[in-house]
Amino acid sequence: MKHVTAPRGTFDVLPPESAEWQELERVIDEVCTRFGYQEIRTPIFESTDVFVKPIGEGTDIVDKEMYTFTDRGGRSITLRPELTAPVVRAVLEHNLLQTLPLKLYYRGPIFRYERPQKGRYRQAHQWGVECFGAAGPEADAEIIALGIEVMKAIGITDYRLEINSLGCDACRHTYREALVGFLRNNADRLSETSRERLERNPLRILDSKEQRDIDLLNLAPTMDAFLCQACQEHFATLRTLLERMGIRALHNPHIVRGLDYYTRTVFEISSTALGAQNSVCGGGRYDGLVKSMGGPPTAGVGLAMGMDRMLMLARSAKGGEAHNGRPRVDVVFVALDEASALTLVPVMHAVRARHISADMDYTRRHIDKQLRAAGDSGARYAVIVGEDERHSAEATIQDLATRERSRIALEGVVGELAVRLRT
RNA sequence: GUGAAUGUAGCUCAGUUGGUUAGAGCGUCGGUCUGUGGCACCGAAGGCCGGGGGUUCAAGUCCCCUCAUUCACCCCA
Numbered sequence: 001m002k003h004v005t006a007p008r009g010t011f012d013v014l015p016p017e018s019a020e021w022q023e024l025e026r027v028i029d030e031v032c033t034r035f036g037y038q039e040i041r042t043p044i045f046e047s048t049d050v051f052v053k054p055i056g057e058g059t060d061i062v063d064k065e066m067y068t069f070t071d072r073g074g075r076s077i078t079l080r081p082e083l084t085a086p087v088v089r090a091v092l093e094h095n096l097l098q099t100l101p102l103k104l105y106y107r108g109p110i111f112r113y114e115r116p117q118k119g120r121y122r123q124a125h126q127w128g129v130e131c132f133g134a135a136g137p138e139a140d141a142e143i144i145a146l147g148i149e150v151m152k153a154i155g156i157t158d159y160r161l162e163i164n165s166l167g168c169d170a171c172r173h174t175y176r177e178a179l180v181g182f183l184r185n186n187a188d189r190l191s192e193t194s195r196e197r198l199e200r201n202p203l204r205i206l207d208s209k210e211q212r213d214i215d216l217l218n219l220a221p222t223m224d225a226f227l228c229q230a231c232q233e234h235f236a237t238l239r240t241l242l243e244r245m246g247i248r249a250l251h252n253p254h255i256v257r258g259l260d261y262y263t264r265t266v267f268e269i270s271s272t273a274l275g276a277q278n279s280v281c282g283g284g285r286y287d288g289l290v291k292s293m294g295g296p297p298t299a300g301v302g303l304a305m306g307m308d309r310m311l312m313l314a315r316s317a318k319g320g321e322a323h324n325g326r327p328r329v330d331v332v333f334v335a336l337d338e339a340s341a342l343t344l345v346p347v348m349h350a351v352r353a354r355h356i357s358a359d360m361d362y363t364r365r366h367i368d369k370q371l372r373a374a375g376d377s378g379a380r381y382a383v384i385v386g387e388d389e390r391h392s393a394e395a396t397i398q399d400l401a402t403r404e405r406s407r408i409a410l411e412g413v414v415g416e417l418a419v420r421l422r423t
Numbered sequence: 424g425u426g427a428a429u430g431u432a433g434c435u436c437a438g439u440u441g442g443u444u445a446g447a448g449c450g451u452c453g454g455u456c457u458g459u460g461g462c463a464c465c466g467a468a469g470g471c472c473g474g475g476g477g478u479u480c481a482a483g484u485c486c487c488c489u490c491a492u493u494c495a496c497c498c499c500a
Contacts, residue, residue: 005473008491033424060498064424082500110500119500126500193497210497257499279499306500336458369453371460387460395497398459405459 009114009122015327020311025107027153028127032105035146037129040104042086048076054085056260057175058200065112067122079111083421084261084286084302085293087130100133100298107307117275119309128283128304132290135299137238140265140285143303144421145245147269147281148320150305156271156313159280162252163242163267164205165235167227169288172263175226182220206254215376234264257282260290265301271313280313281305330421331359332374332400336367336386342380343410344385345397350414355419375400383413 006012013021019371029039055062067079080086083106096102114120129138144161151159166172174225180202187195191210198205205213224362227235242249249267257266266284274280283303290298333348334342344360351358359379361370367384374382384396395413398405407414 005491065498068478112499114498116492121500122499124500128500204498276495277499282500304500309500334459365453366456367458368456368460373460375460382460384459389456396459400460403460 007122009116009120011121011123020314024154024307024311024314027150028105028107029151031146031153032129035103035129035142035149037103037105037131037146040087040090040106041108042080042083042090043105043131044087044168045077045079046086046107048078050085050089051078051081054088054261054293055082058259058407060310061112065114067111067113081110081112082304083108083110083126083128084130084289084304087295088290088295088300091132092290092293097132097290097296097298101139102132103129104132105129117277119306119312121308125307126304127307128302130300130302132298132300134301135287137234137241139299139301141241142239143283143301144242144249144267145247147283147303147305148247151280151310151313154310154314156280156310158273158313159269159271161247161249161267161269162255163238163249163265164251164253165227165231165264166256166262166266166284167223167231168263169369171226171228171231172223175221175223178221178226178421179203179206183216186216186219188379199360203256206256216256224253231264238265257284261286261292263287267303269305273313274309277393279306279307280309326373326377327359328378329357329359330379330416331356331358331381331383332370332377332379333358334367334370334374334382334384335360335364336384338364340385340387341392344383344395345412347383347410351417354418356417371398371400381417383417385410 032039048066051066052062057063061081064160068080069077071077087104087106091097091102091104105128107125109123109125111123113122116122120318127150129143131143144163148161167175180198183190183194183198183202183205187198190198190205191208191213194205194208194210194213208214208217239249239251252268254267255268256262257268259413262284264285264287266280268279269281271280272276272278281303283297283301286303287297288298289300290296331348331351333344335344340365341360348358348360361373367386371382379400381398382398384398385394389395389410390409393410394407395410396405397405397413397416
């Protein structure tokens with residue numbers, strides 16, 4: 001094994017697994033479109049500034065996880081670690097906020113320099129949606145519903161949706177003071193890492209996994225008591241809407257999210273099937289983000305889902321299927337000699353032109369082997385031509401499930417297959 | 424970035440207290456069957472035992488380093 005290998009934390013997607021990715025991408029496109037979102041594609045890399053301010057200094061992503069380098073022109077460039085900030089950048093650059101509300105979705109790779117683990121990669125893949133210009137809770141509800149719709153469509157049923165409100169700038173600030181005050185007084189009961197966070201990013205302590213932190217937090221003041229009237233109403237209406245849409249959401253006052261730009265609604269979807277990396281989806285409202293990036297004050301809500309993790313969940317829900325590594329087509333053409341192959345190639349081309357999937361084994365091996373491979377691959381029909389058929393301008397069509405054979409004129413093959421496969 | 428476990432054929436894994444030429448099942452390819460599959464039987468290809476160094480008469484096996492994966496922490500998708 002002296003080959004060059006894929007870089008740490010990256011992976012190749014090979015067939016037949018690549019088909020699962022195509023299916024997931026198709027579902028994302030379909031559902032987002034159905035909900036009135038349009039796709040946006042932004043560059044894989046951006047100016048480093050795009051991420052530093054919006055995500056926030058002091059967050060792990062900015063402090064130690066970004067792939068940042070200087071290009072030949074001396075510019076600081078970063079491989080995108082998430083997509084909300086690049087989307088906002090593009091929206092402002094092209095003045096898309098002229099027509100509100102603006103509803104966009106995206107999917108693609110993101111990069112974070114982390115120690116790899118199951119469900120955590122240096123090149124990961126996310127899809128997500130962003131809705132700009134809608135301040136009301138209907139937008140929050142729509143986005144959560146959209147996320148769940150996508151999960152349902154690929155067969156994920158075992159998950160947990162948790163929501164919380166962080167309040168607006170005003171009420172969050174008062175809460176923050178209260179929380180910090182309380183934690184300072186009890187600093188000796190906090191874990192070491194949380195004591196450090198007390199100065200840099202105190203809200204993050206809320207979702208600590210340390211038992212001693214959890215115990216202490218049960219006594220700490222909670223956000224609910226500090227929400228202003230408007231924030232309270234927003235959150236209450238969101239919960240009512242979700243309930244009326246048949247979406248069960250648990251209120252977890254300890255959800256805070258890792259990025260600085262969230263306001264009011266935050267939510268997370270997780271599954272125990274993923275081990276320690278149990279979060280599949282995260283999102284929330286970021287009413288201050290657009291303005292902080294130099295745009296007009298604009299409300300925004302969004303969500304991001306990890307495609308790698310979704311596929312892991314979809315797989316564990318389905319269970320493994322056996323494949324023999326061959327492409328799956330409906331019709332397999334079998335030529336018994338060179339002349340037959342030359343006769344069959346144009347016929348196969350015509351079949352493919354009729355949107356019927358077809359393939360032919362060009363190795364010209366023994367008919368036994370060809371039929372066996374055809375059967376294993378899951379094909380429905382074999383079209384066989386050898387010396388006999390060629391002399392009478394015919395082909396043998398065999399139903400691979402029933403083994404029934406019949407001979408028909410070569411020129412009738414396309415029509416016959418079209419009819420048989422339609423049922 | 425911290426701690427731990429594991430790396431043997433394309434895949435899943437055996438390989439004893441160090442001891443001839445490193446094995447099995449599945450898969451792949453060929454044959455039994457000069458033109459009709461899934462079964463069966465026979466055969467073949469495929470390995471610097473993750474990489475490097477060391478101990479030893481002798482290393483897949485013991486020691487050190489390194490790379491990768493997995494698990495937990497951290498963090499998040």
